[in-house]
Amino acid sequence: METKSIMIVGVGGQGSLLASRIIGNVLLSQGYDVKVSEVHGMSQRGGSVVTYVKYGEKVYSPIVEKGEADIIISFEMLETARALPYLKKGGKMITSVQQIDPMPVITGTAEYPDNLVEKLKSAGADVTAVDALTLAEQAGTAKASNVVLMGVLASKMDFPEEVWQNALEQCVPPKFLELNKKAFALGRNV
Amino acid sequence: MKKLMLGNEAFARGLYEAGCKVVSSYPGTPSTEITEEVAKYNEVYAEWAPNEKVALEVALGASIAGARSFCGMKHVGLNVAADPLYTASYSGVNAGLVIAVADDQGMHSSQNEQDSRHHAIASKVPMLEPSDSAECKDFVKLAFEISENFDTPVIVRMSTRVAHSQSVVAAEDRQELELKEYIKTPQKYVMMPAYAKGRHVFVEERTNKLTEYAETSPLNRVEISENAEFGVITNGAAYQYTKEALGDKASVLKIGMVNPMPVKLIQDFAAKYEKIYIIEELDGIIEQHCRNIGVNNVQGKEIFGYIGEIPQSVIAEKILGEKKEFVSLDENIPVRPPVMCAGCPHRGLFYCLKKLGVTVSGDIGCYTLGAAAPLNAMDTTICMGASISGLHGFNKARGAESEHKSVAVIGDSTFMHSGMTGLVNIAYNNSNSTVIILDNSITGMTGHQQNPTTGKNLKGDPAAAVNLEELCKAIGIKRVQVVDPYHLAETEKAIKEELAADEASVIISRRPCALLKYVKHNPPFAVDSEKCVGCKACMKLGCPAISVKDKKAVIDHTQCVGCGICQEQCKFNAIK
Ligand SMILES: Cc1ncc(C[n+]2csc(CCOP(=O)(O)OP(=O)(O)O)c2C)c(N)n1
Ligand code: SF4
Ligand code: SF4
Numbered sequence: 001m002e003t004k005s006i007m008i009v010g011v012g013g014q015g016s017l018l019a020s021r022i023i024g025n026v027l028l029s030q031g032y033d034v035k036v037s038e039v040h041g042m043s044q045r046g047g048s049v050v051t052y053v054k055y056g057e058k059v060y061s062p063i064v065e066k067g068e069a070d071i072i073i074s075f076e077m078l079e080t081a082r083a084l085p086y087l088k089k090g091g092k093m094i095t096s097v098q099q100i101d102p103m104p105v106i107t108g109t110a111e112y113p114d115n116l117v118e119k120l121k122s123a124g125a126d127v128t129a130v131d132a133l134t135l136a137e138q139a140g141t142a143k144a145s146n147v148v149l150m151g152v153l154a155s156k157m158d159f160p161e162e163v164w165q166n167a168l169e170q171c172v173p174p175k176f177l178e179l180n181k182k183a184f185a186l187g188r189n190v
Numbered sequence: 191m192k193k194l195m196l197g198n199e200a201f202a203r204g205l206y207e208a209g210c211k212v213v214s215s216y217p218g219t220p221s222t223e224i225t226e227e228v229a230k231y232n233e234v235y236a237e238w239a240p241n242e243k244v245a246l247e248v249a250l251g252a253s254i255a256g257a258r259s260f261c262g263m264k265h266v267g268l269n270v271a272a273d274p275l276y277t278a279s280y281s282g283v284n285a286g287l288v289i290a291v292a293d294d295q296g297m298h299s300s301q302n303e304q305d306s307r308h309h310a311i312a313s314k315v316p317m318l319e320p321s322d323s324a325e326c327k328d329f330v331k332l333a334f335e336i337s338e339n340f341d342t343p344v345i346v347r348m349s350t351r352v353a354h355s356q357s358v359v360a361a362e363d364r365q366e367l368e369l370k371e372y373i374k375t376p377q378k379y380v381m382m383p384a385y386a387k388g389r390h391v392f393v394e395e396r397t398n399k400l401t402e403y404a405e406t407s408p409l410n411r412v413e414i415s416e417n418a419e420f421g422v423i424t425n426g427a428a429y430q431y432t433k434e435a436l437g438d439k440a441s442v443l444k445i446g447m448v449n450p451m452p453v454k455l456i457q458d459f460a461a462k463y464e465k466i467y468i469i470e471e472l473d474g475i476i477e478q479h480c481r482n483i484g485v486n487n488v489q490g491k492e493i494f495g496y497i498g499e500i501p502q503s504v505i506a507e508k509i510l511g512e513k514k515e516f517v518s519l520d521e522n523i524p525v526r527p528p529v530m531c532a533g534c535p536h537r538g539l540f541y542c543l544k545k546l547g548v549t550v551s552g553d554i555g556c557y558t559l560g561a562a563a564p565l566n567a568m569d570t571t572i573c574m575g576a577s578i579s580g581l582h583g584f585n586k587a588r589g590a591e592s593e594h595k596s597v598a599v600i601g602d603s604t605f606m607h608s609g610m611t612g613l614v615n616i617a618y619n620n621s622n623s624t625v626i627i628l629d630n631s632i633t634g635m636t637g638h639q640q641n642p643t644t645g646k647n648l649k650g651d652p653a654a655a656v657n658l659e660e661l662c663k664a665i666g667i668k669r670v671q672v673v674d675p676y677h678l679a680e681t682e683k684a685i686k687e688e689l690a691a692d693e694a695s696v697i698i699s700r701r702p703c704a705l706l707k708y709v710k711h712n713p714p715f716a717v718d719s720e721k722c723v724g725c726k727a728c729m730k731l732g733c734p735a736i737s738v739k740d741k742k743a744v745i746d747h748t749q750c751v752g753c754g755i756c757q758e759q760c761k762f763n764a765i766k
Contacts, residue, residue, distance in 0.1 A: 045528035061434035062355035067514030102526035110524035
């Protein structure tokens with residue numbers, strides 16, 4: 001099997017660590033070789049955050065480059081747009097419609113581009129846009145929007161449901177499990 | 191059991207399994223998690239030292255005493271620890287001594303892109319370089335054996351990608367080791383000229399033996415592909431990129447021991463092919479070695495250059511002429527640079543410095559973000575500690591003209607690391623300099639490590655805390671003030687006073703980092719849109735929680751921690 005690439009993008013503090021842990025857990029349980037790569041450090045201070053997940057029979061490079069991602073999962077619209085060049089021809093994008101202004105927009109030296117979902121679609125990308133924040137709030141907390149997106153991802157991959165449920169159980173602290181399972185289900189049924 | 195582990199976590203597991211007993215390190219991305227992870231094992235004593243030089247000396251002391259020991263740091267840390275390193279090479283070890291140095295190809299979080307292999311070569315210390323997490327664990331264990339068999343410290347070179355990528359590792363049991371006997375041996379451990387001369391002879395012999403070992407060591411591996419028309423010699427993360435880009439189109443010699451390198455192994459491999467590519471990130475060290483040993487059918491730096499990473503796309507393009515297709519939006523996508531957190535205690539201080547228009551001799555930490563827009567309040571940043579010593583030099587050059595309008599800013603961890611000695615210099619050599627210590631009670635930039643000022647140790651247990659006021663006074667600074675940077679007026683007044691004074695002074699800007707769990711925050715503020723006139727005075731602070739919508743300021747209640755400095759800025763009482 002050819003190596004597959006997933007990219008998770010967002011803003012520091014949005015929970016990409018948990019998302020990559022859940023995906024890694026699912027893939028490992030299916031017997032794949034897996035690599036997960038992230039850059040720590042400066043990115044924690046509200047900067048763009050990128051995580052790569054790669055799986056297959058044997059994975060070499062831990063990073064995903066332009067034109068290589070089979071799936072891009074994004075927590076924030078501007079980051080979705082920034083990640084488009086990484087999408088492989090025929091790849092899929094799953095994005096939350098949430099918008100967080102970066103400092104140049106806050107200070108007024110740049111503008112937040114509008115209608116990004118339409119623009120991405122007309123550029124030929126297969127985009128599933130989800131109001132993950134609202135769904136997460138329905139589940140109990142805005143913080144679970146990362147797990148809502150995991151639900152959406154699950155609906156686009158052919159792994160059995162129980163594998164995802166197991167991964168949730170292993171990656172989420174018991175206290176928050178019910179809530180996250182709800183968030184996951186809301187995403188799965190989008 | 192097989193598990194996904196970060197390279198750093200696997201490294202820590204390797205230390206544990208190898209029976210390592212004493213760990214002393216200083217944090218630095220991307221090396222920090224090795225020490226944080228190994229500290230979780232109760233069998234291992236682990237500590238944060240104030241700097242890398244101290245850390246390496248602690249580890250060397252433990253090794254001489256008979257315990258396997260470890261010291262970890264980022265690439266620039268090895269510059270600080272170079273002094274003990276170069277002589278530890280002569281003294282050698284008793285029990286094994288392993289040093290991790292993490293390079294940062296691509297400068298994801300560093301102030302330079304130095305190639306630390308040069309230190310291994312110059313100090314004549316063997317250096318190993320793993321390519322994934324499983325190798326991190328295996329190489330660490332082998333490093334201890336090499337250290338003890340050849341009587342030398344061993345450096346394991348990490349990189350951002352190897353340190354911060356997770357791959358599959360199988361954990362094994364710990365090997366519990368007795369302390370080795372300590373025998374007083376001044377010829378080996380007292381490095382005065384008479385003894386050091388003898389040890390230099392030993393070091394040269396050792397290098398010859400290590401080169402022989404490199405010829406057959408499992409660390410260096412040849413992977414022959416029947417279809418290959420050319421060969422590649424590579425190391426570290428670049429090995430993974432090479433395999434991904436070239437698959438079975440190339441035969442590969444993977445160099446896992448980057449110092450000293452084998453001779454015959456390389457000559458034999460290179461003789462098999464007309465053309466050999468050398469794919470190594472940063473400097474052309476393997477390439478130069480090839481030329482030195484008469485292997486001239488190689489190409490490396492002329493194709494790949496000296497800067498940044500050499501990922502699969504670059505290899506595929508340069509060697510195979512293949513390029514991936516991709517699309518991008520025809521749109522200006524604003525950058526998203528890192529910023530100080532909402533409620534960061536550094537913000538108020540930098541706001542005052544900007545307002546006063548002073549020259550700021552900066553340093554390294556979260557507060558380096560004070561150099562970015564909209565605060566733009568930093569003139570220099572070189573290396574840890576350079577803020578204080580650099581300001582002294584600046585003032586000696588420009589005299590009173592600059593003494594009354596320039597300051598140094600330095601974090602608490604950085605002050606402990608190498609700022610204190612600069613302050614001693616200011617007191618001793620009598621410069622009228624103003625130093626501001628940004629005491630946020632943590633080492634923030636590298637992900638919240640304890641340090642000698644915080645009252646806790648690496649394991650989170652209570653520890654002695656340095657009293658910064660008393661320390662500065664003991665150094666000889668008579669004027670020492672403490673301010674709360676959430677109070678802008680008070681902070682500004684203190685800076686003005688100390689700039690005006692005719693002697694050296696220290697201002698301690700004290701307020702814990704807004705992300706610390708024990709910090710109790712005020713409820714979030716909100717903007718009264720009736721009262722807000724859209725003057726944007728609050729925006730000058732660069733708080734990520736404040737933005738402007740429809741010409742009025744709005745505060746994101748999920749981000750705001752109620753620090754109140756924006757309220758202090760608002761002349762219209764619109765922020766409540
Ligand atoms: C010699 C060296 N060692 C380590 C580092 C990594 N590093 C960068 S800033 C920093 C410490 C920052 O802590 P502090 O001075 O307390 O400032 P804060 O980030 O908390 O604001 C460290 C360890 C470095 N740049 N250079
Ligand atoms: S981590 Fe702490 S010190 Fe660093 S920017 Fe955030 S609030 Fe400031
Ligand atoms: S009070 Fe104002 S400056 Fe402080 S965190 Fe909230 S919005 Fe930012």
